[in-house]
Amino acid sequence: MIEKTENRVYPKNLKYSETHEWVGVDKDTATVGITDFATKQLTDLVYVELPSMGAKVTKGSSFGVVESVKAVSDLHSPVSGTVVKVNEKLSREPEIITQDPYGKGWMIKIKIGDETELDTLMGSEEYEELVRKEKK
């Protein structure tokens, strides 16, 4: 189980978007999911809709939808590129996202189209600051 220390709630090796998605980069591939803070805001998830393999995504635009008992929210792609892998398990068990947002709850893998876009994302400390402001 992940201990809820500040650093581990927002792992240092990931990058973050203002719309609460995280990105893990491995060479030319980005793994994308939503942050621990996002899952807490959404509350219990009942449904997730993800793109198909090969779909083109652009930074900032919607790549899917999560639905909780409270609202339906768009998922925004933190980078542009092509979807090369989709976590199919989530459609049957969306609760995995809440249980393990940075691990088994990953959503899609994207072949990165433009690496310079990664520079516009936040590091964990900057993101933590954003969350602190939003909690107010």
Next chain:
Amino acid sequence: MREPLIFEKSRKGRRGCSLPACDVDKENLEKLIPKKYLRQGSLGLPEVSEPDVVRHFVRLSQQNMGVDTNFYSLGSCTMKYNPKVNEDIANLPGFTRIHPYQPQASVQGTLQLLYEMEKLLCEISGMDRISLQPAAGAHGELTSLMMIKAYYEDIKEHRDTVLVPDSAHGTNPASSHLCGFRTVVVKSNKDGGIDLEDLKGKMSERVAVLMLTIPNTLGLFERNILEVSRIIHDRGGFLYLDGANLNALLGIVKPSDLGIDIMHFNLHKTFSTPHGGGGPGSGPLGVKGKLAAYLPAPTVEKDKKGYYLDYDRARSIGKVRSFYGNIEVIIKAYCYLRFLGREGLKKVSQNAVLNANYLMSKLKRYFYLPYDQPCMHEFVLSGVEGKMKDVRTLDIAKRLLDFGFHPPTIYFPLIVKEALMIEPTETESKETLDAFVSSMIQIRKEIDDDPSLVKQAPHNLSIGRLDEVKAAKELKLRWKEKKSGD
């Protein structure tokens, strides 16, 4: 006490009435219908007596929470009380016993009412023409976008984008998408209005229309509306008004004066016809000038011989609803308008705004009010403060049920965290509003003293807190007979 399903009351062989023996010879079914199409096994209908049926449905009806039984503060829905006299008038045989295929000469009264209704809505909105066809607000939105699309195709301008603010009703982007437009979201500023810089950046010759709700879903008037209108019109776009919140403006602001080119009305909200539970609603749409040619056919016109339906409209996008719209709903709204008149309508809006401000000023001492400024007909609180004790807006809404109030709209608009959107409407008395306030204060105290009481609510209803996750994921859409061993 939970009322069992009618199926659970079934007892084999019990009947509600006894029919005389059938005096027609019975034919073997298999002779008439091939065997493979015949049902095998029983139909599974409940076998119950007449009192069983009557008591069951009367009990269920007593558990309903509606505006006829409770204060209904559902924001952005304008759940005002619907005067019963309008029902009586709409039920007159002259209205109920006509048929849409009747010769027009024999339905002159109804056509006159539709013709006059258009004139009344034109007067309220400043629009030039109205179509009464759309069956609901979102239908009015879609029809409007189809007209705008047809217009730009005619003048050969390629415009593929619809702008909506981040506080918009979800139906706005949905209508845009359905009509084949690209939707771009415009940000709100810190005062809850349109961020003008963001709007300027997103406005271009690709934009067909900006869809606005005034007052917006925070219950705030768009103070920069004239500037917004200039930005859109300077680059050849249209300004659309989502009329969901018109209840704040009647007789005070004419949408045409704000630069609105096209809009829809929600007769079932603003003009007091029953709604909720799927309608029927009515979402007439109004247009200025050049868009009028694209209105759905037929329109109701008048010449020396009388009133008639005009299908001869070359640029019309065609029919959007079978026959002429939800006529019975339009009749009720027409009666409402004629009863109130110009001065009465103005008072409707003044009292709706007064009631909302009264509630807001009382409640903001106990709940966080993110946009702290005078509101129009509704306002949005945030449950975020209560969250410190792990009590959420959903819990507050459930607890309100215990006090006999229908909860406000929750978790909308999306730009307010843990939103509680409250709209009292003009039909509520000070006593009702005060009772609502004291229940809300009581709940605020409970959050401090005994949060579990709120978290586990409701306690006084026939059914307690439901597992909404399970309900959404494991749908049970019909009753099934329990087999032994189940």
